[in-house]
Amino acid sequence: MIEVAGDLWSLLEKRGHPLTRPEATAMPARPYDSPAGQGVGAGTGVVDTHGTTVIAVKYDKGVINVGDRRATANFAVMYDKSEKVLPIDDYTLLAISGSFARAMEAVRYLRTTFKLFERTYLQAMSLDGKLAELAKVVRAGIPDAMQGIGGFIPILTTFDRESNEGRIFFYDGMGARFESAEFGAAGSGSMQIRGVFDYIVKTKKPFHDMNREEALKEALFLLDIAADLDAATGGWAKVLPLATTITAEGIEDVPEDELRRIVADIDLQGGERIAPRR
Amino acid sequence: MYSPFDFNEAMNHRKDFVEEALRPGSPAVGIAYEGGIALLSVNRSQRKIYEIYDRQMFSAIGRQADIENIRLASIQMMHQEGFERSPDDVSIQRLVGFSLSPALKKAFGEQFAAPFVIRALFAELGRQPGSDNFFTLNYDGEFRQHRGAAVVAGTSGAEDAMLEKIGEPNPGQSREEALHKALSAWSTGAREAIKRRLAIGGRDDGDDYNPLRDIDESEADSVFLRDELKNGKLEVGLLERRGARDSRFRLLTSDELDKLIQDHV
Numbered sequence: 001m002i003e004v005a006g007d008l009w010s011l012l013e014k015r016g017h018p019l020t021r022p023e024a025t026a027m028p029a030r031p032y033d034s035p036a037g038q039g040v041g042a043g044t045g046v047v048d049t050h051g052t053t054v055i056a057v058k059y060d061k062g063v064i065n066v067g068d069r070r071a072t073a074n075f076a077v078m079y080d081k082s083e084k085v086l087p088i089d090d091y092t093l094l095a096i097s098g099s100f101a102r103a104m105e106a107v108r109y110l111r112t113t114f115k116l117f118e119r120t121y122l123q124a125m126s127l128d129g130k131l132a133e134l135a136k137v138v139r140a141g142i143p144d145a146m147q148g149i150g151g152f153i154p155i156l157t158t159f160d161r162e163s164n165e166g167r168i169f170f171y172d173g174m175g176a177r178f179e180s181a182e183f184g185a186a187g188s189g190s191m192q193i194r195g196v197f198d199y200i201v202k203t204k205k206p207f208h209d210m211n212r213e214e215a216l217k218e219a220l221f222l223l224d225i226a227a228d229l230d231a232a233t234g235g236w237a238k239v240l241p242l243a244t245t246i247t248a249e250g251i252e253d254v255p256e257d258e259l260r261r262i263v264a265d266i267d268l269q270g271g272e273r274i275a276p277r278r
Numbered sequence: 279m280y281s282p283f284d285f286n287e288a289m290n291h292r293k294d295f296v297e298e299a300l301r302p303g304s305p306a307v308g309i310a311y312e313g314g315i316a317l318l319s320v321n322r323s324q325r326k327i328y329e330i331y332d333r334q335m336f337s338a339i340g341r342q343a344d345i346e347n348i349r350l351a352s353i354q355m356m357h358q359e360g361f362e363r364s365p366d367d368v369s370i371q372r373l374v375g376f377s378l379s380p381a382l383k384k385a386f387g388e389q390f391a392a393p394f395v396i397r398a399l400f401a402e403l404g405r406q407p408g409s410d411n412f413f414t415l416n417y418d419g420e421f422r423q424h425r426g427a428a429v430v431a432g433t434s435g436a437e438d439a440m441l442e443k444i445g446e447p448n449p450g451q452s453r454e455e456a457l458h459k460a461l462s463a464w465s466t467g468a469r470e471a472i473k474r475r476l477a478i479g480g481r482d483d484g485d486d487y488n489p490l491r492d493i494d495e496s497e498a499d500s501v502f503l504r505d506e507l508k509n510g511k512l513e514v515g516l517l518e519r520r521g522a523r524d525s526r527f528r529l530l531t532s533d534e535l536d537k538l539i540q541d542h543v
Binding site for chain 1 (some may be wrong): 523
């Protein structure tokens with residue numbers, strides 16, 4: 001008989017894949033390398049590449065994800081054209097922040113495991129099942145994250161075809177999952193802009209009542225503020241951010257000329273309102 | 279003492295046992311067309327055509343438990359390879375030649391375990407028309423690569439008749455053209471295998487027991503097909519070269535199947 005294991009996770013576990021055995025990749029803490037708490041990976045001698053700010057907001061047809069293109073390692077810019085909003089199936093997007101290495105592995109794991117499940121059992125994995133798989137990957141990174149490397153925080157957005165609406169889920173570093181009614185943000189610039197989301201919802205209107213143009217503009221405004229207030233988040237002076245939507249029709253990238261137009265609009269509007277220098 | 283003769287005899291017994299179990303199986307046809315590849319069969323109870331990876335699908339005749347075992351093993355090996363390396367490194371050439379064939383050969387040679395009862399057909403979508411790949415894999419581990427079209431059926435005679443019916447591979451043909459060819463080939467193959475079964479079940483002259491004996495050969499296939507579709511269900515799986523979805527695989531919808539049958543008979 002040909003041996004068949006239950007699922008990808010147990011298969012990888014059996015083969016000792018590092019994704020499922022984080023203690024195998026985590027190095028013993030070396031406190032003499034650098035004073036604790038100084039920069040990413042302090043105490044391990046390893047510096048990993050981090051994605052900075054990603055934002056998800058609802059709109060009347062689904063969900064919009066935006067992200068800057070920057071990836072940093074401590075104070076160095078590693079890459080200025082990274083893609084941090086990645087499709088994991090026809091109706092699910094993962095926006096990633098934190099450790100790139102681990103996040104990309106998580107994306108590959110999820111893509112593979114969702115397909116494996118569907119092809120094996122001849123039915124798609126439920127939304128709850130998918131969220132639990134993501135929690136498993138986040139949780140597996142805790143030993144690494146405690147040493148300052150390998151931690152990543154995802155936002156999962158999807159179009160729920162049963163309830164016919166976009167949905168946003170965000171996670172903490174332990175793998176706890178929360179559903180957000182309007183918006184989600186993760187990454188180094190996310191704390192700086194957290195209150196702005198609430199301000200928009202309270203003073204303008206809820207994101208899910210906005211049309212695509214309105215919601216996209218607000219999301220890009222938020223990203224612009226994050227870039228202003230967070231040293232790691234990239235602005236759009238050189239490289240345009242990326243924006244992706246999920247609707248009942250599936251996943252679609254916002255065309256570049258549309259982004260360019262809105263970004264130019266924001267620059268103009270923002271520029272006019274900044275108080276003149278004394 | 280165990281002599282080479284005993285070994286030969288034992289293998290022949292196993293072969294007879296498996297061949298007899300395979301004989302009534304509903305054939306499966308794989309055929310390439312301009313926009314992709316198709317697998318076609320008529321299922322009598324269970325689904326018969328399965329997606330196994332991004333550009334690979336599978337169908338088989340045999341015992342359901344063995345088919346399921348090979349299906350799950352294939353899916354798992356390919357996903358593991360695709361995750362640990364890249365989806366670009368996954369191929370049925372490697373799956374069949376390096377993983378499944380040795381395992382099947384070993385199982386067939388084990389005298390005190392039941393052999394696999396399976397004849398499987400694997401299909402792989404290429405990047406361009408003409409680069410599609412088919413593999414057939416037998417219960418004893420033997421496998422063959424085919425281009426353009428491939429079949430599995432209850433007897434080798436039925437397989438030959440089916441391939442003859444399909445004729446020269448034509449990867450540039452339209453989907454409709456390919457599916458009609460496949461459907462004709464299926465009828466020919468299924469009828470051929472049953473003909474033999476009737477002959478064996480009855481006297482030497484099997485034609486006495488053949489309900490189609492009075493009908494003209496060309497018409498017999500469509501009469502037979504119509505009859506088979508009363509109890510069975512036509513099933514067609516496609517791997518399409520172009521499409522907006524991430525997945526290349528889909529089953530033909532019942533509307534599309536109805537149209538195919540209507541145009542055919």
